[in-house]
Amino acid sequence: EAGVTQFPSHSVIEKGQTVTLRCDPISGHDNLYWYRRVMGKEIKFLLHFVKESKQDESGMPNNRFLAERTGGTYSTLKVQPAELEDSGVYFCASSQIGTSGGAYEQFFGPGTRLTVL
Amino acid sequence: AQSVSQHNHHVILSEAASLELGCNYSYGGTVNLFWYVQYPGQHLQLLLKYFSGDPLVKGIKGFEAEFIKSKFSFNLRKPSVQWSDTAEYFCAVNRNTGGFKTIFGAGTRLFVKA
Numbered sequence: 001e002a003g004v005t006q007f008p009s010h011s012v013i014e015k016g017q018t019v020t021l022r023c024d025p026i027s028g029h030d031n032l033y034w035y036r037r038v039m040g041k042e043i044k045f046l047l048h049f050v051k052e053s054k055q056d057e058s059g060m061p062n063n064r065f066l067a068e069r070t071g072g073t074y075s076t077l078k079v080q081p082a083e084l085e086d087s088g089v090y091f092c093a094s095s096q097i098g099t100s101g102g103a104y105e106q107f108f109g110p111g112t113r114l115t116v117l
Numbered sequence: 118a119q120s121v122s123q124h125n126h127h128v129i130l131s132e133a134a135s136l137e138l139g140c141n142y143s144y145g146g147t148v149n150l151f152w153y154v155q156y157p158g159q160h161l162q163l164l165l166k167y168f169s170g171d172p173l174v175k176g177i178k179g180f181e182a183e184f185i186k187s188k189f190s191f192n193l194r195k196p197s198v199q200w201s202d203t204a205e206y207f208c209a210v211n212r213n214t215g216g217f218k219t220i221f222g223a224g225t226r227l228f229v230k231a
Contacts, residue, residue, distance in 0.1 A: 003160070031217070033218075033219070035219075035221075040223075041223060042121070042221045042222060042223040042224065043207065043209075043221040043224075044221070045218045045219060045220070048217075048218060056218055058218075059218075091161065093219075095217065105151075105163060105166060106217070106219060107163075108153075108160055108161040108162075109160065110159075110160045111160075111161075
């Protein structure tokens with residue numbers, strides 16, 4: 001079974017540019033989460049999709065960040081325009097719904113390392 | 118605000134030494150607890166988890182953790198570490214409500230000397 005995949009693995013952009021990160025969850029996982037780790041700090045929750053609907057976006061830093069999940073499959077996270085403080089590793093995770101215990105364990109992708117210069 | 122506190126940011130041990138990494142959380146109600154590990158160049162992986170039942174949880178690679186509800190703690194232990202345990206370890210918490218948003222600690226970097 002394929003795990004959570006993320007693309008690209010690394011992205012280096014200049015301040016003011018736009019970047020789009022992609023996450024493909026494990027097939028059949030309705031829950032999809034985005035997290036971010038800024039260097040040296042904790043991994044922080046950004047938002048949560050259930051299928052194509054945003055369940056919780058309380059962690060999104062500001063309106064420069066836009067997440068979508070077309071058709072309840074893959075998700076994209078766009079940063080526009082990027083700022084220096086957006087640098088970090090962006091993780092995606094997915095989990096099942098409705099299975100005892102299964103809904104609690106999230107499977108993580110490898111992350112996208114974003115550097116804004 | 119909900120938070121997870123890991124007591125040590127960096128730990129250096131010699132092989133065969135015992136390991137205990139502290140984790141405390143501030144979260145009311147019923148919680149689910151996790152330890153994740155990230156080996157150099159690899160994904161975050163689940164080491165072990167606690168949902169309910171026996172508070173002493175055994176995970177992969179000889180790791181275990183004990184949930185002490187009265188202390189809001191979930192410390193990770195291993196009796197004898199190996200060089201291959203060099204990695205970063207994250208304690209994490211979520212709840213059965215609110216979509217299982219997971220709160221992470223800042224991580225502990227463990228370096229095991231061969």
